[in-house]
Amino acid sequence: MTEHRRSLWFMLSIYIGGLIFGVGLAVSGMTRPEVVLDFLQFEDFGLLFVMGGAAAVTGITFTIATQFFDQAPLTTTKYTRRVRELDRNVVIGGSIFGVGWGISGICPGAAYASVGIGNYPILWAVLGMFLGAYAQGYWRTLRSRSTEDATETTAS
Amino acid sequence: MTELASLLVVGELFPRGVLPYLLGGLLVGVGAAVIYLATGIIAGASTFLESTLSYVSAVPRFNRSRYTQSRNWRLLFTAGIISGAAVYAVLFQTGGWTTEIQWWRLLGGGVLVGIGTRLGKGCTSGHGVCGVGSLSNTSFVNVATFLAVAVGTAQLVQAMGVSP
Numbered sequence: 409m410t411e412h413r414r415s416l417w418f419m420l421s422i423y424i425g426g427l428i429f430g431v432g433l434a435v436s437g438m439t440r441p442e443v444v445l446d447f448l449q450f451e452d453f454g455l456l457f458v459m460g461g462a463a464a465v466t467g468i469t470f471t472i473a474t475q476f477f478d479q480a481p482l483t484t485t486k487y488t489r490r491v492r493e494l495d496r497n498v499v500i501g502g503s504i505f506g507v508g509w510g511i512s513g514i515c516p517g518a519a520y521a522s523v524g525i526g527n528y529p530i531l532w533a534v535l536g537m538f539l540g541a542y543a544q545g546y547w548r549t550l551r552s553r554s555t556e557d558a559t560e561t562t563a564s
Numbered sequence: 565m566t567e568l569a570s571l572l573v574v575g576e577l578f579p580r581g582v583l584p585y586l587l588g589g590l591l592v593g594v595g596a597a598v599i600y601l602a603t604g605i606i607a608g609a610s611t612f613l614e615s616t617l618s619y620v621s622a623v624p625r626f627n628r629s630r631y632t633q634s635r636n637w638r639l640l641f642t643a644g645i646i647s648g649a650a651v652y653a654v655l656f657q658t659g660g661w662t663t664e665i666q667w668w669r670l671l672g673g674g675v676l677v678g679i680g681t682r683l684g685k686g687c688t689s690g691h692g693v694c695g696v697g698s699l700s701n702t703s704f705v706n707v708a709t710f711l712a713v714a715v716g717t718a719q720l721v722q723a724m725g726v727s728p
Binding site for chain 2: 417418419421422423424425426427428429430431432433434435436437438439440441442443445448449450451452453454455456457458459460461462463464465466467469470473479480481482483485486487488489490491492493494497498499500501502503504505506507508509510511512513514515516517518519520521522523524525526527528529530532533534535536537538539540541542543544545546548549
């Protein structure tokens with residue numbers, strides 16, 4: 409992901425992809441925190457089909473692209489899978505996210521889509537997510553400065 | 565669609581039916597696939613939070629090149645998500661809808677979501693959809709963790725009588 413030519417086609421693909429993504433979140437009801445909380449309270453297991461259906465499509469897409477094609481036409485970026493290093497933060501972060509998701513019933517993508525359906529109280533959640541993202545970024549910057557923790561400074 | 569959905573009600577496990585969930589999930593996957601096939605980018609929704617902060621904050625973490633180089637298209641990705649949901653609402657939603665969930669749950673939960681998704685390297689779209697689709701062990705661990713903790717938290721909140 410070095411220097412993309414930010415061509416019209418690049419920006420158009422991002423926007424159209426986002427548009428379909430947003431329609432999907434609205435169709436699935438993930439824009440409504442109540443639906444997510446119903447899942448977490450074992451009253452409606454539909455969310456499994458949302459995550460499963462989406463992961464099936466991306467899984468097939470990633471497999472075909474990495475097996476049969478070399479690089480993306482608009483950026484010449486090589487097709488890869490999503491791989492992140494497994495460390496303590498993956499579990500700690502997942503736990504903190506889980507508490508937040510369980511309290512509010514919202515996650516980032518669904519919150520943006522919820523703004524789109526006119527659910528204005530969700531702006532509280534969007535504000536909260538920015539505050540939380542800022543807090544962890546501020547704290548991690550301080551920490552990596554004071555301890556020169558190699559795992560923090562080299563994390564990409 | 566509601567008529568179709570009501571035909572597909574499967575017992576008490578799926579009181580709203582299965583079809584809207586499956587169709588919505590497939591569309592979410594197609595949206596991510598469009599971006600991936602065209603650009604090679606595996607887009608997650610939560611990185612937007614940090615990359616957008618780089619416009620207004622001097623904190624070095626937000627101003628790493630991977631955020632400053634991607635912040636413009638991430639803004640557009642989020643604009644796409646918002647407008648896609650808006651298109652759906654205009655076409656299929658009768659009247660306005662707003663959540664009953666109390667504001668402090670949204671704000672407080674949101675703060676934890678902001679911290680946790682960034683610390684944990686992804687959210688429901690990055691790990692849950694793209695990471696699981698990549699058969700990434702890291703993502704399986706993250707998803708299992710946040711699902712289990714969220715179920716426990718939501719049931720505890722319900723048991724404490726907090727509603728909505």
